[in-house]
Amino acid sequence: MLLPAIVLVVIYEYGPMVGIVMAFQDYVPAFGFFGSEWVGWDNFEFVLSLPDTRQVVWNTIFIASMKIVAGLIAPLLTALLLNEVGKAAFRRSVQTVIYLPHFLSWVILGGILIDVLSPSNGIVNQFLGIFGVDPIYFLGDNDWFPYTLVVSDTWKEFGFNTVVYLAAITAIDPSLYEVASVDGAGRLRQTWHITLPGMAPIIVLLATLSLGNVLNAGFEQVFVMYSPQVYDSGDIIDTFVFRLGLIDFQYSAAAAVGLFKSVVSLLFIGLSYFLAYRFARYRIF
Amino acid sequence: MPVATAKRVDSRRVFVVVNYVLLGLLALLCLFPLLHILALSFSSSAAASTGRVVLWPVEFTTAAYEYAFSNPQFLRSFGTSVERVVLGVTVNMVLTVLVAYALSKESHVLRGRTVYVWFFVITMLFGGGLIPTFMVVQSTGLLDSIWALVLPKAVPVFNVILLLNFFRGLPRELEEAAFVDGAGHWRVLWNVYLPLSKPALATIMLFTIVAHWNSWFDGIIYMNSPENYPLQSYLQTLVVEDTLSVRSPEELELLQDISNRTYKAAQIFLAALPVLAVYPFLQRYFVKGITLGSVKG
Numbered sequence: 001m002l003l004p005a006i007v008l009v010v011i012y013e014y015g016p017m018v019g020i021v022m023a024f025q026d027y028v029p030a031f032g033f034f035g036s037e038w039v040g041w042d043n044f045e046f047v048l049s050l051p052d053t054r055q056v057v058w059n060t061i062f063i064a065s066m067k068i069v070a071g072l073i074a075p076l077l078t079a080l081l082l083n084e085v086g087k088a089a090f091r092r093s094v095q096t097v098i099y100l101p102h103f104l105s106w107v108i109l110g111g112i113l114i115d116v117l118s119p120s121n122g123i124v125n126q127f128l129g130i131f132g133v134d135p136i137y138f139l140g141d142n143d144w145f146p147y148t149l150v151v152s153d154t155w156k157e158f159g160f161n162t163v164v165y166l167a168a169i170t171a172i173d174p175s176l177y178e179v180a181s182v183d184g185a186g187r188l189r190q191t192w193h194i195t196l197p198g199m200a201p202i203i204v205l206l207a208t209l210s211l212g213n214v215l216n217a218g219f220e221q222v223f224v225m226y227s228p229q230v231y232d233s234g235d236i237i238d239t240f241v242f243r244l245g246l247i248d249f250q251y252s253a254a255a256a257v258g259l260f261k262s263v264v265s266l267l268f269i270g271l272s273y274f275l276a277y278r279f280a281r282y283r284i285f
Numbered sequence: 286m287p288v289a290t291a292k293r294v295d296s297r298r299v300f301v302v303v304n305y306v307l308l309g310l311l312a313l314l315c316l317f318p319l320l321h322i323l324a325l326s327f328s329s330s331a332a333a334s335t336g337r338v339v340l341w342p343v344e345f346t347t348a349a350y351e352y353a354f355s356n357p358q359f360l361r362s363f364g365t366s367v368e369r370v371v372l373g374v375t376v377n378m379v380l381t382v383l384v385a386y387a388l389s390k391e392s393h394v395l396r397g398r399t400v401y402v403w404f405f406v407i408t409m410l411f412g413g414g415l416i417p418t419f420m421v422v423q424s425t426g427l428l429d430s431i432w433a434l435v436l437p438k439a440v441p442v443f444n445v446i447l448l449l450n451f452f453r454g455l456p457r458e459l460e461e462a463a464f465v466d467g468a469g470h471w472r473v474l475w476n477v478y479l480p481l482s483k484p485a486l487a488t489i490m491l492f493t494i495v496a497h498w499n500s501w502f503d504g505i506i507y508m509n510s511p512e513n514y515p516l517q518s519y520l521q522t523l524v525v526e527d528t529l530s531v532r533s534p535e536e537l538e539l540l541q542d543i544s545n546r547t548y549k550a551a552q553i554f555l556a557a558l559p560v561l562a563v564y565p566f567l568q569r570y571f572v573k574g575i576t577l578g579s580v581k582g
Contacts, residue, residue, distance in 0.1 A: 001383045001470070002401060005440045008380070009408060012437040015421040016413020022420075078311065081304055090305070096568055097312040100319075103560050105499035107517045111524045111553040112318045115325070115546065121336045123321055159315070163572050187297065220502060224521060238415070245416040246506060258414025266411045 023256040043256035052235065059146070060236040063217040066150045068210045074158040076203065079165035080191060095166070098159035106156075110224030113152055114139065139225055142233040149225065149234065153218055161206065165199060172198035201279075208276045212269035215261050237261050319557070326350070326550035333546050349551035359552065361512060362519040365431065366498060369515050373435045373497040377444070378490060384445045386474045389452035409442045415506075422507055433507035434500075434515065441496075444489045451485040452478060488570050491563075498559060520556050523549060 018033075023043055025036040047053055078098070085091045101109060116122050119135035128136065138148045176194050185193065219238035226234045237257060245254025276282040317340075324342050325333055332343035353359050384405065392398045412418070418437065427433035455478065463473045479486070504518030511522065 001387045005380045005384045006404070008436060008439045009405065011425065012418070012421060012439070013408040013412065016417035017411070019413050019417025019420055022417065078308075081308055084301070084304055085308065086301075090308075094308050094312045095572075096565070098315045099568060099572075100561075100564060101315055103495055103499075103564060104557055105501060105517050107499075107501050107521045107524060108553055108557045109318075111520065111549060112322050114524060115550065116318050116321060121334065121546075123336075123339065126336050155315070187300075223502070224524060241415050246419065251416055251420075255414060255416045258416055262411055262414055269410050 020255065020259050022252050023259045025252060027252040027255070029251070039252075043252045044260070047253050047257055052231075052240070055232065056235050056237055056240045059233060060215055060217045060238075063146050063149055063222075063234075063236060064214050066146070067153050067218065068213060070150055070154040071157060071161065072203070072207055072210065074154050075161035075165055076199075078158060078162045079169060080195065082162065082166060083169050083195065084187065095159070095163065099163060100159070101156045102160045104156075106220040106224050109152070109156060110221070113148075113225065117148070140227065140229050142230055145226070145230040145234045149218070149221060152225075153221055164206070165202065168199045168202040169195060204279050205276055205282050208272045208279070209282075211272035211275070212265060214268055215265050319561075322550045323554055325547055326554050328547060330547055333550075349547040350555075352548055353551050353555060358512070358519060359516075359555075362514050362516040363555075365513065366516040368431055369434050370494055370497045372431060373438075374490065374493045376435055376439050377441055377493045377497075378486075380440050381444050381448055381489060382474070382479070382486075384440065385448035385452055386470075386478060388445070389449045405440065405442045405445060408440075419506060428507055429509050429513055431513075434497075434503055437503070441493065444492060448482070448485055448489060451482055455481055484570070491567050491570055494563075495560060516556050520552060523552060 021033055022036065024038060024040060025033070026039045026042070027033075027036045082091055082094060085094075117124050117138040119125055119137050119140070124138075125133075125135045136144060138144050172195065176198075177190055180190050180194060215237060217236040217238070219236070219242075222234055222236055222239050223242070226239065238261075241254045241257050241261075244250045244257065273282075320340050321338070324338050324340055326349050327342035327345055327347065328338045329344035329346050329348075332338055337343045387395055388398065388402055388405075390398065395401070413421075422428065422433055422437055425436075427436065459477050459481075460473055463477050468476070499517060501515065501517035501521050504513075504515045505521060508514055508518065511519070514522070
């Protein structure tokens with residue numbers, strides 16, 4: 001039963017791992033992996049000598065960490081507010097709607113955002129114009145671009161984690177609330193002393209698991225939304241690898257950067273799973 | 286103390302109203318961009334370029350849609366996407382079920398179970414990266430073929446783990462009874478496990494359908510000729526590319542009624558439509574699916 005899956009995984013998942021050797025070679029397609037010359041760490045030194053590298057790594061970490069923080073807080077607040085809603089129909093509709101963008105691809109949302117945020121005739125700038133704000137180049141200005149990425153990513157994904165948080169709230173024992181209200185605690189105190197501590201395990205879990213993403217600033221989103229004007233603030237490791245490898249044909253150098261990212265990510269994922277197991281007894285299988 | 290209570294009731298009422306308004310606005314914020322694009326796609330180019338369109342079409346026209354449907358590339362890409370979803374989901378589902386069934390057994394039934402589980406899980410944690418993956422796909426001769434979009438991601442390990450955990454939650458006695466009656470593993474899988482797992486299977490299947498329909502980057506790197514692009518990849522080039530190319534004199538006439546902007550809006554909306562259409566019916570499954578996957582035990 002396992003055979004077909006194993007064959008495919010060996011070829012398409014483990015095969016590329018063998019291909020990593022080219023990060024240590026001066027890879028020439030005509031010679032292949034076995035004929036190309038070994039150059040040790042030269043590719044890594046070459047990449048480090050590129051003027052953009054430092055900026056790209058910084059951009060990646062900066063964008064990714066802002067996304068992680070916003071992606072933890074926004075759904076938490078939404079879930080707490082939704083939990084206070086009495087009408088089930090309203091709660092369900094809000095939940096359904098905020099969950100929707102998660103299911104649309106970055107191409108579709110990118111297309112929509114490029115139109116909506118356009119400085120000349122986008123609806124957002126038109127709206128801001130009413131208050132006398134000059135058009136903002138959300139996607140073309142290095143000061144705005146990273147924040148545009150973070151806000152739009154949070155917008156796309158917050159509904160998803162809201163649902164996870166809500167599920168955690170429903171699991172809290174209702175008798176705790178009864179006891180608290182008999183003791184005279186208002187809704188705010190109940191939220192602070194019962195709901196939040198009750199959600200703590202899932203918050204800790206999501207926070208630790210998101211640690212693995214410090215080098216994932218969201219390739220698809222950036223790829224759709226960036227342009228050469230904002231490379232300074234928006235170029236991330238993944239887009240850099242793409243251009244270096246598949247556009248400039250610097251296969252070995254790109255593979256070296258990719259390997260660096262995979263190894264660092266693996267360390268972070270390992271650490272996060274260890275922490276998740278330690279503090280939340282989380283196991284993946 | 287009546288005064289204090291009255292105050293508390295008052296502030297509670299204020300909070301409830303503010304809360305409803307806030308959440309309503311939040312929901313609107315998620316829906317608004319979509320509705321705006323929909324309105325744009327049905328508006329005339331003049332109305333779109335002068336910024337008179339907000340949430341309702343101005344000078345209603347379906348020209349942008351007619352143009353999209355007269356575009357052979359759009360139709361071809363749509364076809365490729367449909368083909369991809371059918372092939373990809375079939376391969377994904379068959380492999381997910383087979384692997385999950387085998388791995389749901391205890392070590393004394395499947396020898397080396399832990400090794401197999403790690404074999405699959407490692408691929409979730411570590412990968413070769415973009416360039417080596419591209420070269421493997423290239424060297425197995427898949428470039429420009431629909432299989433390049435299906436085979437490299439044939440085993441969705443995350444879904445396997447979801448289903449495997451679901452299988453392990455089923456009562457062991459059912460399986461034992463079947464074995465006593467002389468059933469083999471295939472029979473048990475087909476006649477006992479699968480009928481009991483319909484909700485989990487539905488969730489996973491929906492995840493895979495959406496994933497295949499939405500993915501575009503693999504189309505861009507593995508398809509050398511743009512004619513083979515699935516819809517979302519084609520759309521990506523359209524989003525980047527800013528000019529509308531005229532293909533024939535008859536089209537010039539059509540172009541008077543549409544603009545780059547309304548045309549893009551129409552195609553974006555058409556590409557989102559399948560997901561939007563199934564979404565309201567299926568979202569409760571998705572909700573079950575993520576709670577199944579994220580908060581276990």
